[in-house]
Amino acid sequence: MTLSDYSAAVLLLAGAFFFLAGTLGLLRFPDVYTRLHALTKADNVGLGLIVLGLAVQAQSWAAAGKLVLIWLLVLLAGASVSHLVARAALHRGVRWWRR
């Protein structure tokens, strides 16, 4: 295994850990707003690490560029959609969790 294989493996595992944490948050957090918070962490950082891990092993700069573009698109869509979901929940009167 070369150095790029090792670094790709480490980055992919780190990204997978963030996704695991995000999924745990989705399952365990008490209301919509906190769950959205957990999911966006998984989406942004976790996907970024996975994209980095794949880009390290990409065949060309163009392929790596496309991977980064995918990550940026997911950032854009994820942030906007989580705002829209939170706003819709607020309009519907979903109360946020209080201790």
Place this chain on the structure above:
Amino acid sequence: MNTVMNTVMNAASLYGLVGAGLFCLGLYALIVHAHLLRKILAINVMGSGVFLVLVALAKRIGGGAPDPVPHAMVITGIVVAVSATALALTLMLKVATATGRAELPDDEGSE
């Protein structure tokens, strides 16, 4: 028993079995539920099961690339399924606006 283990260890027929299972799940839900939206979901699941079986069978070429003809058929099938779903959903809404419930009217007059 050995042949069962052989088939399950082969990834292609593993997905084929999953496809058969999805088809039967969808068929059961189609038969049992009365609500039309659930029926439409069930038909879509059945379609996905059939596609899985087709593509799993396409992978049986030893080594190399899988057979592209079933792939083309499945892509065609996915597009046809979405158009059929759109039409089915519109028909369901027509039934709902006409009868007030999203279920097909019962012939026997038990309501």
Place this chain on the structure above:
Amino acid sequence: MVTTLLQWTFDALLGLVLLWLAWRSLASTDLFKSIVLFIAFGLLMALAWARLDAPDIAIAEAAIGAGLTGALLLGALARLRAVVNEEGVTPQQQPLLRRFPVWLPAILLLWVAAGLAYVVAALPPYAVGLSAQVAANLDASGVSNPVTAVLLNFRAYDTLLEMVVLLLALLAVWSLDIPLAGVAAAPGLILDTLSRQLVPILILVAAYLLWVGAHAPGGAFQAGSVLGAAGVLLLLTGWRLPPRLEGLPLRMILVAGPGVFVAIAVLTTLTSGQLLQYPPVQAGLLIVILETVATVSIGVTLAALFFGSPPRGKQHQ
């Protein structure tokens, strides 16, 4: 075809999760939850296609199967909830089935499942497919992606019929005329900005998928579905087609896909005596023309299917 233990474990887990998601989606009491689980099921199916070496199908499933079907289902649920005011808590059983014991359908279907599983498992693990013939004729087909070659050259007749099926479905939906559920009068800032940023990118991605489909996974249907998704996003922000484009231009675009296909079919029948037999020299050009027109037509058709009601024309208030 030997798979390592790790790969087999992943495949087995993926298969189990697919079955579990399908069961939870179909057995859920809340319709919204059913639809959301179905969308997740579609995305995991895309993963299964990737595992089965079918990247073209993976792209098509993610865009059409998960994305557009999910949008159609959610739109229908919104319209349904406006019309049907009470939602049953438990899924109602078919009235016909109440005469039979509860376990009868389950037993019959277990039988069917066992039979199907036996048939699928009893098939030989290696089979001679058509990939050898496709590979032998790939150079004369005009493209180098075998799936695109099959879709648009070797089995172009199926694709022609598929485009006509799409058009027919749209005609049927238009004749039933159920308008889209009410959208907020003005989209919020975020949705507005998102659509303004995303729709040009989606059009670019569609053009890229169309172009790259000749030599890599991609193609007309994937590109058309991305265009359709852009159309759905626009419709959700409240954008409507300008009235002067609603009449003939919209219909011309919708018919262009199947129409050009039929024209090329007639041309090839007249010149070479066989339906859709492309001359090898012009095959690449013909495929590019067909794919381009098909992409635009499919995109507009899918967006129109989501919108649901036909353009009003002169009677527009």
